[in-house]
Amino acid sequence: MDDVLKDVLVVELGTMVTAPLAGMMLSDMGARVIKVELPETGDPFRAHGGGRYSPPFVAYNRGKESIQLDLRSPEGLANLSRLLNRADIVLENFRPGVMEKLGLDNDRLRALNPRLIRASITGFGNDGPYRDRPSYDSVPLALSGLSSLMLDPQDPRMSGPTISDNITGMYAAQGILAALLRRTRTGTGGHVEVNMLEAAISFMPDAFAQFSRAGIVSGPETRVRISQAYSLRTQDGLLVTVHVSSVQKFWEGLLNVIGRPDLAQNERFATPAARTQNYSALRQILMDIFATRSREAWVAALAAEGVPGAPVNRVDEVADDPQVRHLGTFARTIHPTMGEVIGIKSPIRLDGTRRDNPPPPPELNADAAAVAAEFGFGS
Known part of the structure; x- marks a missing residue:
């Protein structure tokens, strides 16, 4: 190069x-x-x-x-x-x-x-x-x-x-x-x-496409709602990000990780569109659950289920991340x-x-x- x-x-x-x-x-x-x-x-x-x-x-x-x-x-x-x-x-x-x-x-x-x-x-x-x-x-x-x-x-x-x-x-x-x-x-x-x-x-071409094609004026939560992306505080006061998008296997994997398979039958969360509409309610549920375990435990559980997620590394932590070191x-x-x-x-x-x-x-x-x-x- x-x-x-x-x-x-x-x-x-x-x-x-x-x-x-x-x-x-x-x-x-x-x-x-x-x-x-x-x-x-x-x-x-x-x-x-x-x-x-x-x-x-x-x-x-x-x-x-x-x-x-x-x-x-x-x-x-x-x-x-x-x-x-x-x-x-x-x-x-x-x-x-x-x-x-x-x-x-x-x-x-x-x-x-x-x-x-x-x-x-x-x-x-x-x-x-x-x-x-x-x-x-x-x-x-x-x-x-x-x-x-x-x-x-x-x-x-x-x-x-x-x-x-x-x-x-x-x-x-x-x-x-x-x-x-x-x-x-x-x-x-x-x-x-x-x-x-x-x-x-x-x-940010997506924001202008949303407006010109669908009349949606994007705001701070527009993309994360559609993408089903969350940043959640863990028991040790650290943060984890989860991004399930609209992929069904990632949604099902997240439900396995948090031990709440019943949410799949809840009409507020049963479809990607419903989860987008009820983003704030689902976020609160996830916040309450993620507050019960450490960041390390949640990151390991997400990886085991193949759910897209990662610790929210501080700048002083990035260089020591295993993938960054690799x-x-x-x-x-x-x-x-x-x-x-x-x-x-x-x-x-x-x-x-x-x-x-x-x-x-x-x-x-x-x-x-x-x-x-x-x-x-x-x-």
Whole structure:
């Protein structure tokens, strides 16, 4: 897998999450990624929590090289042009119009390097009424409707991981790969555009299909009711998730696990449609029963009956899960000055392989001298 994009050069002008994630995904497939950072501070994510090697920066920047260029100066722009002249991809998540202000509009880039692929990530697109608005993760989540599927309107507390940032970076990487494939046929680059709003909307096609086909306006429980998914507290105060869907054998298996075969004859629960309609009542029954045994006991019982279910692992428990250990999901590398760095390997395997030991994220400007000499930077 780490040879797929061998000899592909990516110049990353990104900060924070969206573009850095896309760059990291390309690096995991073997691309060389030179991260161009701001003078003095570098990527703002570096300083989260102090220092210049914060956990958020580490999360999104493995396997890259780092240089600093002042793109407000003629020298910095000239050196960037030297990079772009030989690059395959320039990846940026500036606000619309910034590249043009730098003199790096599509016509200029095409003249500089006809094979160059520009990938632009924005909050809302390069035109339209929201074009110039600032955007962070929670904003497109709200606009897209995705937040409405997660928030309790009576107690709207925001929670959970970064979603729209991450999926936008993933869509950007997909678009870049498509542009690279097209270039093998045409010999020319192009402009990949991805925005956070549409990425968030695309992340939940089922909700829009439910509305357009059935008139159902989805809310926080719509999918879990249809899917018959439950998170239940056990006797030891831990959580278990069960997901029986509409598959009859899973429903029957769950009834065997909880010792309540009589529920199969209860008209409120006899069919998938009835269980969806009476989700809250069934959930309360399951909550009462699951509170009588430990998480470990319930997980073992569900597995024995072949019922889809799992412990709700905390973040500190995931690496020790037997399947995660078997998969070798986490990578441990040693940075020469920052010590041990633990990251997540790419979940994509090709012919059973992936990059097992991706290089750690770079220190700020760590590769300046080598890159300057290679590309003939002026002072």
